[in-house]
Amino acid sequence: WIQIQSIPSGDVAISLLWFSLELIILAIGAFAYWMRPFDRTTRIFLIMGIITLVAFIGGYNWWIIAGSLILNIPFVIAAVLIPAITLHFFITYPRAIPPLVQYPVGLLRIVYSIPVATTLLILACLTYLRATSHIGEDPRDLASLEYSPLVFQAIYILRWAVYAYITVAGLYYLATLAAVFHGYFKSQNPYERNQLKWIALAGLISTIPVGYSIYMAEFDRTQFALGGAGIPMFLASVSFMAAFVVGIIRYRLMLIDQIISRGMLFYVVSAGISILYATVISLGSLLGTQLNRVPSANQAVSVFLVMLFAISLLLWSRDRIQRLIDRRFFRQKYQLDKALKRMNRAVGRLGDQRSIADRMLTSCREVLQVKSAAIYLLNPERTQFDLLTGFHIENAPSAVPCNPELLEVLEGELAFQRVATGLLKEASPAQQLLRLLGFDFIYNLELDGEFAGFVALGQRTAGSAYSAEDLTFLNAMGQITSIALHSTKIHQDLRRLNEEMRIKVEKIDDQRRLVSVLQSELTNSQEIAERSTPAIDVQRGLIKGNSPAIRSVMETVRKVANSESTVLIRGESGTGKELLAQAVHENSSRHEKPLVRVNCAALSPSLLESELFGHVKGAFTGAHEDRVGRFELANGGTLFLDEIGDISLDTQVKLLRVLQERAFERVGGSETLHVDVRLITATHQNLEQRITEGLFREDLYYRLNVISITLPPLRERREDIFELAFYFLKRTANRLGKRISHIDPDAIEALERAAWPGNIRQLENVIERAVVLAESEVITLKDLPADLLEQKKRLPARVFETKSVRSEPVRRIPLSDVEVITFPGSQNPVDQRLSEPEQLKLALAECDGNKAQAARLLGMPRSTYYSKLKKYDIT
Known part of the structure; x- marks a missing residue:
């Protein structure tokens, strides 16, 4: 009889520890590949983890798989390929070595040729042995088993291949160490250098157990076959796994911080503390039961007090540790409220897009502790990204070209994080964009439900990667920022449309006023007059304008035109008082009689009296013949006295008598003359003030100011x-x-x-x-x-x-029917550099001796022009 014993507990513990470490490394590799399937290094790391786990299971359970060809096949493939796949990983990570870049296919053929050949040879031998060994289910069949020479030859080849490949695996191990040291000295990334430093240290430490195992395989094969190399290989494997764990935890090996979020770590640590707390309670209870099956009263009280104190202390410690964990893992959520309130205030003020973007980047800098950040928006043509704003972006481009492939990739994901490993040509368009910009993270922004740009974040101050909690924060900020940018865009569009509408309304108003002007001019022609149905109540003459002020004036003219009352026209110089007087005359019943004009300011008192009333021959020196005055010339018509406020008091007395009696005598004559004249006067002066100053007669003022019309200034x-x-x-x-x-x-x-x-x-x-x-x-x-x-x-x-459009409808007249109105005269403007007498003479010559036209050409009143002609004795 053979006593069956259980596996030693030490071997079981080593097996479980080894299996747990392998499983953790495999899980990390799987998560890394899930996050970055395009990364070749991640893919190789996952394959290496799978092969290592399969080889470990087969090696520690050889007594189970030894009799099964099906179970031996994966174990042999995994065990033989471990050295090759490990070497493949380290000639690729963190950067591919130059020979692999230049000759990728040839170098990999060299790496995998010997393992593949060895695998095929071992599997062939195992298959042959299995096929030629007819062993039944009865163990007694072994006693009758006979081996042929070919079987012994196959067993010899199989053993020779295994021991020979162990030596080859040692060479692969040395090549792997060389690749690790090459990557360490060539890498410029501090994280990668630290990762390789720990792996190289593990390799150096593992050289001793690996060398011992190879020695045992060559010179103590019996002990090797009985598992004597198990412990050395376990130590070597643990060294590498420890290096991987240190690299993963401290130096972001496989970018583990992109996979494991703060929330996951929080729950793991919390669960660990709870398990530890329960374990302590359980051990305390176990200790109490082991003191004595039937404890004494003193022992029971002592155990109770100790347990009460221990549990109280543990509960207090647990609460303290839990608060520390909360503060450590969720400190960002306390800053999120502050950032959201700041963004809400920015949205409420509706500033420009740049200020909204600055607020978001400020929040990112404070909460995420980033060194640099920028916001790029897609232009309307969707051909490039334009830089909106940022900080510490001296080297960032102001515009980034955008092709359909890049746009499709960016629209497909919410965020992208930069991957440090992998070749640029094998990276996705998003990874290429990150490297071009020099940033580590991209978060997409949307406007109107469509992709509109992205937030680019640089390296964090702590050097850590962006976690799931960071993405949650960016998601909240991104949504508010998108709403703010959208609202700002709508606000700016509305302002732009309002401005465009205002400009168009002004242009339309200008065009309508121009149409009104053309209509007014065309109405004066006979043809248009015949087409126009409404009658014109007032003949405007040369008075232009349709403003309420001028309409009010013309309405007054319409009312007073047919009366015989004296009219006083008041207004500043240049407002058109003479034209208004002419309009009153032309709309009155006297329009067929003459309108006689006199500028009182242009004549001296003696000449003004002679001009108004006339004189007889010999009345004064130079009066060689009788002269008819302006009152006589205006008999039956209208006399217009301009600048009435400038006449002397003596002349005012005689003018008052004319207004009262409609009679006067010529200067130097005794015959009383009676006239029928309507008097219209005009002045730019304040007559009330002149009355106060004693320069104008009050009784004359009341005679003249029967009907007063004030012309508004321009x-x-x-x-x-x-x-x-x-x-x-x-x-x-x-x-x-x-x-x-x-x-x-x-x-x-x-x-x-x-x-x-x-x-x-x-x-x-x-x-x-x-x-x-x-x-x-x-x-x-x-x-x-x-x-x-x-x-x-x-x-x-x-x-x-500006509202000068007439209330009546405007008749649309084809331009072909419009006749151009021409004005007589072809004068040229007078050169202002000439002296005053030369200007007067030139203007008179240009107007063919017409003094009124010459005065208008020079822009001065006719009376002033007449007085200047007399002053310089120009005829």
């Missing part, structure tokens, strides 16, 4: 500037023979913003100057006077509304 009727400017443009362009038909919108805006102290007369001169200086068919800003542009800068923008 700055109070800015709506009419557009129409007036085009009227003067057309008239001046026709007079000067220039083809100018348009005013640039910027120039129009400058005209509407100007102060116009000279009123309409100043506007007419500005337009005439612009027509002369313009070199194209459009008047631009450069054609306007510099002082006018300065007024534009000083005045506030758009202090009025």
Whole structure:
């Protein structure tokens, strides 16, 4: 009889420890490959873990698999390929050695040729032996078993192959150490160097047990066959596994920190503490039961007090440790609230996209402790990523090209983390983008539900990788940032559309005003008059404009035109008082009789009296014949006295008598003359103040101020500037023979913003100057006077509304039906560099002796022009 004994507990413990370590390494390799299937080094590490685990199971259970060919096949393949796959891993990690880069296929053939050949030879021998050995289920069949010479030859070849390959495996081991040291000295990454340092140290330590095993296989084969190399190989394996564990935990071997999150570590550590706590309680209880089966009272009290104190201490320690764990693993969640509140404030203020992005990157820097970060947005054409903002990005490109392949990869995943291993050409487009930018992490941003860009984060201050909790934080921040960017984009689009709409409305308003001007001009022609159905109540003459102020004035003219009352026209110089007086006359029943004009300010008191009332021959020196006065000339019609506030008190007395009695005597005569005259006067002065100063008679004022009409200055009727400017443009362009038909919108805006102290007369001169200086068919800003542009800068923008469109519908007239209205005269502007007498003479010559036109050409009142002609004795 043979007593069957159980496996020694020491061997079982070693087997379980070895199996646990192998299983942990395999799990890490599987997780790494799951996260980075494109990484060749990760793939080789996983295969190495699988083969090592299979070889371990077969080696420690050889008594089970020895009789089964099916179980021997995976064990033989794994055991023979371990040296080759290990060497393959270390000639690839962390960087492929130069021969592998230059001759990848040839070098791998050399590495795997001997193991593959050995595997085939051993499997062939095992298959042959299994086929030629007819062993039944009865153990007694072994006694009758006979071996042929071929069987012995197969067994010899099998044993020779095994022992020979052990020596070859030793050579592979030395080559693996050489590859590890080569990677250590060539690597520039501190993490990779530390990983290889520990692996190289493990290799040096393992040289002794590996060498001893090879020695035993060659010179003490009996002991080797009985498992004498088990402990040495266990020590060698444990050395490498310890190096892998140190590299994984401390130096990110296989980038384990990308796989195991803080949450996983939290639960593992918490579970470990709970297990430890339960173990201590259990051991304490076991200790109490072992003291005595029937404890005494003193022993029971002592055990109770000790256990009470121990449990209280353990509970307090557990709570303290749990708080420390919470603070260690979840410190980011306390900063997340702060970051979210900051982003909410930014969204509430709706700043520009750059400020929103800066807020997000600030939160990333504070919470994730990153050294650099940037945000790139996809341009509307989806051809490149443009840098929006960032910090510590001196070397980052401002624009990154985007192709469809890269766009498809980025849209397929939420985030990408940079992988330090693997060849660039084998990396995915996202990994290539990370290396191009010099960042370690990319998180996608969305706008309107579509991919719109990404957040690029650099290396962290602690040097650790980005975990699942970091991704959760970025997910929360990314959603708020996307909403903020979307809201900001909508806000900016609305502002842009409002500005475009405002510009279009202004252009439409300008076009409508231009149509109104053209309609007004066409209405004056006979053809348009026949087509127009509404009757014109007031003949405007040369008065232009449709502003409420000018409409009110013309309504007053319509009411007072047919009366015989005296009219006093008031207003600043250049507002068109003489034109208004002419409009009153033309709309009155006296329109067929003459309108006689007198500028009172241009004549001295004696000449003014003679001009108004006439004189007889010999009335004064130089009176060689009788002369008819202006009152007599205006008999039956209208007499317009301009600048009435400037006449002398003596003349005021005689004028008052005329107004009261409609009778007067010529200067130097005794005959009383009666006239039928309607008097219209005008002044730019404050008559009430002159009365106070004793310069104007109060009784005359009340005689003149029966009906008072005040003409508004141009700055109070800015709506009419557009129409007036085009009227003067057309008239001046026709007079000067220039083809100018348009005013640039910027120039129009400058005209509407100007102060116009000279009123309409100043506007007419500005337009005439612009027509002369313009070199194209459009008047631009450069054609306007510099002082006018300065007024534009000083005045506030758009202090009025431009609504000058008539209420009645505008008739659309084809341009072919429009006749160009021409004006007589072809004068050229007077050169301002000439002296004043030369300017007066030149203007008179240009106007063919017409003094009124010459005065308008020079931009001065006719009375002033007449007085200057007399001053310089120009006829």
